[in-house]
Amino acid sequence: MQIDATHDTNLISWVEGADGHPDWPVQNLPLGVFAGEDGTPRIGTAIGDHIVDLDGLGRTDLLDEDWADALQQPMLNAFFALGADAMQGLRERLSLLLTSESHRAEVEPHLVAMDAVEMQMPALPGDYTDFYVGIHHATNVGKLFRPDNPLLPNYKYVPIGYHGRASSVRVSGHPVIRPKGQKRPAEEGAAPNVGPSSRLDYELEMGIWVGEGNALGDPIPLGEAEQHIAGYCLLNDWSARDLQAWEYQPLGPFLAKSFLTTVSPWVITPQALAPFMQEMPARPTNDPEPLDYLKGGPSKAALGIHLEVHLLTAKMREAGEAPHVLSKGEAASAMYWSAAQIVTHHASNGCNLQPGDLIGTGTLSTSEEAGYGSLLELSDGGKKPITLPNGETRTFLEDGDEVTLVARCDADGAASIALGSCTGRVMAARA
Amino acid sequence: MQIDATHDTNLISWVEGADGHPDWPVQNLPLGVFAGEDGTPRIGTAIGDHIVDLDGLGRTDLLDEDWADALQQPMLNAFFALGADAMQGLRERLSLLLTSESHRAEVEPHLVAMDAVEMQMPALPGDYTDFYVGIHHATNVGKLFRPDNPLLPNYKYVPIGYHGRASSVRVSGHPVIRPKGQKRPAEEGAAPNVGPSSRLDYELEMGIWVGEGNALGDPIPLGEAEQHIAGYCLLNDWSARDLQAWEYQPLGPFLAKSFLTTVSPWVITPQALAPFMQEMPARPTNDPEPLDYLKGGPSKAALGIHLEVHLLTAKMREAGEAPHVLSKGEAASAMYWSAAQIVTHHASNGCNLQPGDLIGTGTLSTSEEAGYGSLLELSDGGKKPITLPNGETRTFLEDGDEVTLVARCDADGAASIALGSCTGRVMAARA
Numbered sequence: 001m002q003i004d005a006t007h008d009t010n011l012i013s014w015v016e017g018a019d020g021h022p023d024w025p026v027q028n029l030p031l032g033v034f035a036g037e038d039g040t041p042r043i044g045t046a047i048g049d050h051i052v053d054l055d056g057l058g059r060t061d062l063l064d065e066d067w068a069d070a071l072q073q074p075m076l077n078a079f080f081a082l083g084a085d086a087m088q089g090l091r092e093r094l095s096l097l098l099t100s101e102s103h104r105a106e107v108e109p110h111l112v113a114m115d116a117v118e119m120q121m122p123a124l125p126g127d128y129t130d131f132y133v134g135i136h137h138a139t140n141v142g143k144l145f146r147p148d149n150p151l152l153p154n155y156k157y158v159p160i161g162y163h164g165r166a167s168s169v170r171v172s173g174h175p176v177i178r179p180k181g182q183k184r185p186a187e188e189g190a191a192p193n194v195g196p197s198s199r200l201d202y203e204l205e206m207g208i209w210v211g212e213g214n215a216l217g218d219p220i221p222l223g224e225a226e227q228h229i230a231g232y233c234l235l236n237d238w239s240a241r242d243l244q245a246w247e248y249q250p251l252g253p254f255l256a257k258s259f260l261t262t263v264s265p266w267v268i269t270p271q272a273l274a275p276f277m278q279e280m281p282a283r284p285t286n287d288p289e290p291l292d293y294l295k296g297g298p299s300k301a302a303l304g305i306h307l308e309v310h311l312l313t314a315k316m317r318e319a320g321e322a323p324h325v326l327s328k329g330e331a332a333s334a335m336y337w338s339a340a341q342i343v344t345h346h347a348s349n350g351c352n353l354q355p356g357d358l359i360g361t362g363t364l365s366t367s368e369e370a371g372y373g374s375l376l377e378l379s380d381g382g383k384k385p386i387t388l389p390n391g392e393t394r395t396f397l398e399d400g401d402e403v404t405l406v407a408r409c410d411a412d413g414a415a416s417i418a419l420g421s422c423t424g425r426v427m428a429a430r431a
Numbered sequence: 432m433q434i435d436a437t438h439d440t441n442l443i444s445w446v447e448g449a450d451g452h453p454d455w456p457v458q459n460l461p462l463g464v465f466a467g468e469d470g471t472p473r474i475g476t477a478i479g480d481h482i483v484d485l486d487g488l489g490r491t492d493l494l495d496e497d498w499a500d501a502l503q504q505p506m507l508n509a510f511f512a513l514g515a516d517a518m519q520g521l522r523e524r525l526s527l528l529l530t531s532e533s534h535r536a537e538v539e540p541h542l543v544a545m546d547a548v549e550m551q552m553p554a555l556p557g558d559y560t561d562f563y564v565g566i567h568h569a570t571n572v573g574k575l576f577r578p579d580n581p582l583l584p585n586y587k588y589v590p591i592g593y594h595g596r597a598s599s600v601r602v603s604g605h606p607v608i609r610p611k612g613q614k615r616p617a618e619e620g621a622a623p624n625v626g627p628s629s630r631l632d633y634e635l636e637m638g639i640w641v642g643e644g645n646a647l648g649d650p651i652p653l654g655e656a657e658q659h660i661a662g663y664c665l666l667n668d669w670s671a672r673d674l675q676a677w678e679y680q681p682l683g684p685f686l687a688k689s690f691l692t693t694v695s696p697w698v699i700t701p702q703a704l705a706p707f708m709q710e711m712p713a714r715p716t717n718d719p720e721p722l723d724y725l726k727g728g729p730s731k732a733a734l735g736i737h738l739e740v741h742l743l744t745a746k747m748r749e750a751g752e753a754p755h756v757l758s759k760g761e762a763a764s765a766m767y768w769s770a771a772q773i774v775t776h777h778a779s780n781g782c783n784l785q786p787g788d789l790i791g792t793g794t795l796s797t798s799e800e801a802g803y804g805s806l807l808e809l810s811d812g813g814k815k816p817i818t819l820p821n822g823e824t825r826t827f828l829e830d831g832d833e834v835t836l837v838a839r840c841d842a843d844g845a846a847s848i849a850l851g852s853c854t855g856r857v858m859a860a861r862a
Contacts, residue, residue, distance in 0.1 A: 126557070127598050132682060152680050157623055158613055162682035163594035163689070167558050167783050168647055177648045179780035182589055182722065192588055194722055216599055216691070217608045217861065243780065249583050251563060251593035252683025255780040258594070260647070291613065291625055349610035349674070349686040350861070352598050430648065430781070 001226065001274040006095040009415050013098045015111065018048030023408075023418035026098050029091055030266035030420070031076055031231065034117040041074035041120050044112070046266060047098055051117065053110045062097060062106060064089060076123040076209075076267065077356035080230040083212035084270075087230065091271050119265035121171045122233070123209060123356035128169055128261065129346060130205075130237060130360040131161040135336035137363035140377045156287050159294070159337040159345040161359075164237075165258035169358060171265050172422045176200075176238055178399065178429040179259040184246035196429035197240035199382060200397040203363040204309050204373035204405055206331055207235035207263050208339050210357040220347040222297035225340035228353060231267035232303070232339075234405040234422035235360045238262065241376055241396065263358070264405070264422040275414035276304035278332045293348060294341050301338035305331040305419065306408050307364060309373065313392055314400030323404060324388050326378065329371030331407075334364035399428045432657065432705040437526040440846050444529045446542065449479030454849035457529050460522055461697035461851070462507055462662065465548040472505035472551050475543070477697060478529055482548065484541045493528060493537060495520060507554040507640075507698065508787035511661040514643035515701075518661065522702050550696035552602045553664070554640060554787035559600055559692065560777060561636075561668060562592040563793035566767035571796060571808045587718050590725070590768040590776040591793075595668075596689035600789060602696050603853045607631075607669055609830065609860040610690040615677035627860035628671035630813060631828045634794040635740050635804030635836055637762055638666035638694050639770050641788040651778040653728035656771035659784060662698035663734070663770075665836040665853035666791045669693065672807055672827065694789070695836070695853040706845035707735035709763045724779060725772050732769035736762040736850065737839045738795060740804065744823055745831030754835065755819050757809065760802030762838075765795035830859045 005011075006027065012019055013026040024030070024046040034051055036042045043058075044051040057063055058071035067086060070079035079086065097103045132138055135155070142150030154160065178200055182192040211230035214220050220228055237257060244256030277300035289295065307330065310323035337345070342361070347353055365373040372378045375396050378386055385393040397403070403426075407419035436442075437458065443450055444457040455461070455477040465482055467473045474489075475482040488494055489502035498517060501510035510517065528534045563569055566586070573581030585591065609631055613623040642661035645651050651659055668688060675687030708731035720726065738761065741754035768776070773792070778784055796804040803809045806827050809817055816824040828834070834857075838850035 127596060153619065154613075154623075154677055154680065158678050160678070160682055161685055163596055163685065165558060165594055165782060166597070167785050167788070168781075170647070177781055180650075181780050182585075188584065191719060192585075192722070194724060216601070219611075219861075240780070246585055247589050247591070248681075248683075249585065250679075250683075251591055252679075252681075254591075254593055255776075255782065258782040259780040288622060291623070293625060345686075349612050349671070349690040350608055351596060351686065351689040354598050357598070430650075 001270045003274045006091055006271065007275050007414060009413065011095065011099050013047060014101050014104045015047045015050055015098060021048045022416065023420070024048055025415045025417065026095060027415040028272050028417040029094050030268045030272065032122050032266045033075060033120045034112070035120055043071050043076060043079065045094055046114065049114050050111045051114050052094070052107065053112055056110045057107065060106065062103065063093060075121070075356065080123060080209065080211045081213065081355035084227040087211065087269055088271055091269065119171060122265060122267050125166045125169055125356055125358035126354045128164040128166040128358045129161050130164040130362060131159055131342050132362040133159055133337040133342065134334045134362045134364045134373065136334060136367045137365040137373060137377065140365060140372065144381045157291060159342050161346065162252045164261065164360065168258055169261045169263060172262055174260065174262060174424060176260055176424040176426045178426060179240050179243065179255070180429050181240060181243040181255050182246055183242040192246055197242055198396065199241035200426060201239045201241055201375045202397065202403045203237035203239055204307060205235040205237050205363055206303065206305070206361045207233040208342065208359040209233065209267050210353045210359065211355060213354040214347050214352055216352040217350040219350060220344050222294060222340055222344045225343040226270060226298055228343055229270055229339060231269045232273065232419065233267060234264040234407055234419055236262040236403065236405055236422050236424060237360055238424070262422055262424045264420040266420045268419050272417060273303065273409065276409040276411050278302040278304045280338055281333055294344060297338065297340045301340055302332035302335065303339065304409060304411060306410065307331055308406045310404040310406065312402040313388065313398065315392060316390060319390065321390060327371050327373060329364060329366040329373065331364050334366055335361060397426050399426050401426045432701045434705045437522055437702065438706050438845060440844065442526065442530050444478060445532050445535045446478045446481055446529060452479045453847065454851065455479055456846045456848065457526060458846040459703050459848040460525050461699045461703065463553050463697045464506060464551045465543070466551055474502050474507060474510065476525055477545065480545050481542045482545050483525065483538065484543055487541045488538065491537065493534065494524060506552070506787065511554060511640065511642045512644065512786035515658040518642065518700055519702055522700065550602060553696060553698050556597045556600055556787055556789035557785045559595040559597040559789045560592055561595040561791040561793060562590060562773050564590055564768040564773065565765045565793045565795045565804065567765060567798045568794040568796040568804060568808065571803065575812045588722060590773050592777065593683045595692065595791065599689055600692045600694060603693055605691065605693055605855060607691055607855040607857045609857060610671050610674065610686070611860050612671060612674040612686050613677055614673040623677055628673055629827070630672035631857060632670045632672055632806045633740070633828065633834045634668035634670055635738060636666040636668050636794055637734065637792045638664040639773065639790040640664065640698050641784045641786060641790065644785040645778050645783055647783040648781040650781060651775050653725060653771055653775045656774040657701060657729055659774055660701055660770060662700045663704065663850065664698060665695040665838055665850055667693040667834065667836055667853050667855060668791055669855070693853050693855045695851040697851045699850050703848060704734065704840065707840040707842050709733040709735045711769055712764055725775060728769065728771045732771055733763035733766065734770065735840060735842060737841065738762055739837045741835040741837065743833040744819065744829065746823060747821055750821065752821060758802050758804060760795060760797040760804065762795050765797055766792060828857050830857050832857045
């Protein structure tokens, strides 16, 4: 993606509070779906403390009439299907409309106060795939099983991924009901216990929303992969470690993950991220070059995104305390494979990606403990409880704990933007 | 499901050719979707050599008006959502209409010749899950890796399953384009080759179509599981063994499977299968009892279905020869867990199943080689080529090979029915 006039730090929006807004300045313009006054879902973009109702605006002659049908849908799937040119076109048009005083009178009636509405799922994922490209996470988890040889031989050739459950993806704020299931027996050969997970964890991930799809049988060359990405979000891949340890051989995680996956509501477009993209981190000297189909592609393919995980326990909430920062890290240094490589690999066997499909990156831990993206890693597999400022300790999540993922982008010469947040509070298992 | 008047072997349909029809007598009444004259998809039921157009019939007062909206959809998802009572109600009504001469004049205009239409996907699966309940298959595959200890410790407690790719599920007849991908290197530590799979295989499975769904967070007790099954089909889980062997650790099969999954077009209802259900095979003496949540349930939970796999090579096709029968087996003796146990386990963590979701059983091999459900097993991991009657040999599938799964039910005192067939021909990889 090119840095263009829509990123200019000198752009001034007529929307009150938008200029210098820490999250949603006019250089961001994310897409999302909010519940309108009558509760029906409507597509919008965030600007300052407001949302532009694109369903309404799309019915005027201010937007391209080719987009109107798609913008009147309750989900973004149809707009994503229009492809990267429509995404760029809408961005340029919105940038103009929101900075040009001459359009103010026509656009202002379509503004909604953000705090008056609830955000909903931005798209309906036909399929949800979760990858495992966080190399420090893969190394940390691998060490728990194979201390001397944490990464399997395929890791540096294959962007490892697996299919997830699409039906249980929910937008930020959805309650996290502690799942029940079979838990690994303490002794080998014993029968498993069945009950609420006692090793409930979060996983800090980025989500990739698929834009224009590919036909079944048609791979996506790396040079075209970014054209198939509609945008990014935060993703929490809630994980029941005790269910996972028992069930995952030989076919991978299943019920340990499928009870809920949470995404942040705003789709941050590749266009908005353009000023923050970085070169992929250099591969260590002994690592193999990417195979031909995964080589090349965009020169700046690494996501320059700061990531944080916040924890607010029930006790902290009652005491009116601020959330505790569990970790701070950088997506760019965590990802061994880029989003473009993920997309190209996914379609390399002819698998068809569809507009609105969701792809998780896998847990994005940095190489330092301060940037570990799960409690499994922070507590060293549950062996070392972490102590919170109020004296509470945690190995895994307790009922009442609220986990919030947040992400921001900052770079010299660019207006800072946010990706929003992705939150969920743990509720007791159903009786 | 109860055996009732709709199963009576003495029922006579006024539809010509329906009585004693080997596949679609009036005791079967499967649901499917066919392309109407104008190419638009319409819901129908098979009777003899005809299809009753239920879109058309549903607009008359012959069917319950509560079903009309759902029967006018291009897919069965909405009708499945109405639940088991609607399924039973439609069956009883169709049985009456197709056997009662007094309704002939009203119903006959809605008959379509089966050979004049193309069948389509019966439902759009929101999620596709594949299980691994074929214990002889799991044992055979496990032996390739662990000759002395083929089944992992969790197998007899957990109905093992994993998420599959929903977007690439296609109806019988869809071409099988040989997938490309990274193949396990011959030597440990070497770089993988990238290219067309040279170990392309089929897997003989049953598919379960989900009927009424459950809300996220609400498990499905075993006693209610059958109410959530809309019906059954044949399913071919095409598999690229060389891609699978390299990619599947640690998160399970991915690109080795996601290029295509094929299903037979007709949904055979649990009601139609009632006369053929059997007691689950006795568990071997040393096997653990099912855990509480998987214990009990319907008394006859085993699918009494005969399964066959046919292979027609390009050479056989050119010579006008009949397909070769690769295997014959029985679903009931192959499945360690019942369809009801699969459904209950799947939802036991609160995962929401949705109407039209597809669940594969996993490969259904019997204990004897004559009933092995994949070439991986028949050729002992590719080590022992099988010889076809015309002298050709196969370890895995060659371009031009056509694999057809077929299934039938026969039982004393019941009219025999078919499940139809599931076929696919292998095409060369894309250049």
